[in-house]
Amino acid sequence: MRALIVHQVGPGVAVQDLGRPGFLAVGLTRGGAADVLALHEGATLLGQSVDRAALEMVGTGGTFEASEDMRIALTGAVMSAQIDGETVAWNASHAVPKGARLVVGPTRSGAYGYLHVGGGFETEPTLGSRATHQSCGLGALITAGQTLLVGQDKRRDIGMTLAVPPRLSGGVVRIVPSMQTMDFDADIRxxxxxxxxxxxxxxxxxxxxxxxxxxxxxxxxxxxxxxEVIVPGDIQITGDGTPFVLMAESQTTGGYPRIGTVLPCDLPRVAQAPAGAELQFEFLELEAGAQVQARANADWAKLRTSVTPLVRDPATMQDLLSYQLVSGAVSATHSDLDKG
Structure with missing residues (x-):
């Protein structure tokens, strides 16, 4: 049985995938991963479909044991990670041998970290998805003692990494007009x-x-x-004038006015902003926003072209001569350390 055994786990760890589209009319938002881009990154690092379920971790991860040899990838918010006591890189893929223990510790930057396995987690699907939707009672948080089934994995490649676009510390978030944007006075906008x-x-x-x-x-x-109907990314303004950005498990209808809607490609930046991080919003016209989103979709689809080996082979490095390979070296016979 291919599985990941949970020995210890943080309070907010749950299985997530791309969610459940198509149920808005019956009161169920899509849900799924708070940082969808992290799912694409994990799938790219392992060379598998983005539909595969992963573990979403908030604050801290846990201690896991592999029942068989398997591959993993770590994406999203950066957290400390060790395999049998050896520190491993984030935003990269690794091998976890049978019986080895993977320890994912506290968050260092960002909010939501993701643990992916080759073959994906194969918990029981509900309404076509394995995503945990806590506010609707679909699925449950992971607890110590569980055995999480893992799908078959035909690939063996590991040691790959991705350069991750900065999104873990806030920044500028692009929004488009919503249904009530023009109801707000121009000076308020x-x-x-x-x-x-x-x-x-x-x-x-x-x-x-x-x-x-x-x-x-x-x-x-x-x-x-x-x-009326609302969707993740909508920015509601409550009666006291406070903005709330609606996220993956938002309600499906609401009566607070919306001053704008965050582009889906920028919603991961909002999700990953840690407490106290600064965020600023930039209005785009609907057509310009659609173009930005289309470019982001294209970039996500070709992430595989950005994957590089975690440890590069000098024999294949076309830019080898640009590195100062002897920087800091001293002469054995004319060393400055002998002076004075």
Whole structure:
């Protein structure tokens, strides 16, 4: 039986995949990984389909044992990791021999880390997905003592890494107009775009609260809307003027006005912003936003072209001569250390 045995685990570890599209009309948001790009990165490092389920880890990971030889990849928020006591690199793929223990420790940067296995985790699917949707009661958090079944893996390549675009410490997030954007006064929209927000500690997979200095962003004329459909990425403004960015497990309808909607390709940046990280929003017209999203989709689809060996072979390095291979060397017969 191919499996990963859970000896110890953090409080927020759950199986996640791309979620459950197509159920919005019956009150179920897609859910799935908070950082979808991390799923693409893990699949690329292991050379498998992005549909494979992974473990999403918040704050800390746990201690896991491989029942058979298997491959893993680590992506998303950077966390400490060791295989049988030996530190291993993040954003890379590794071998975990049969009986070896993988220890994933606390988060060093970002919010959501991901553990991928060759073959993916094969928990029982519900409504076409293995994703844990806590707010709807689908699936449950991983607990110590569990044995997580792992699918068959025909590949053997390991030791690959990816250069990860910066998204673990906040930054600029692009948004497009939403249904109520123009209901907000022009000066409020301008001030919203010019404001540097801080990610509030009060955040989860349903939504992230944003703090800022100065007055809130409520607009009396936008407070009387009828409850209507909402999606992850919508930025709701509550009655006291506080913005909330809705995330993977947001509700399906709501009555708070939305000042804008985060582009799906930038939602991982919001998800990965640690408490206190600064976020700033930039409005794009709908057509420009669609072009940005299309380029991001294309970049995600060709991630495999960016994979490189974790340890490069000098025989295949075309840029070898650009490295200062003798930097710091001293002469054995004319060393500056002999002076003085």
């Amino acid at each position: 301008t001030r919203f775009e010019a404001t540097t927000f801080r990610r509030d500690p009060r955040a989860n997979r349903q939504g992230i609260r944003l703090d800022s200095n100065g007055p809130g962003f409520s607009n009396p004329s936008a407070l009387s809307i009828v409850s």
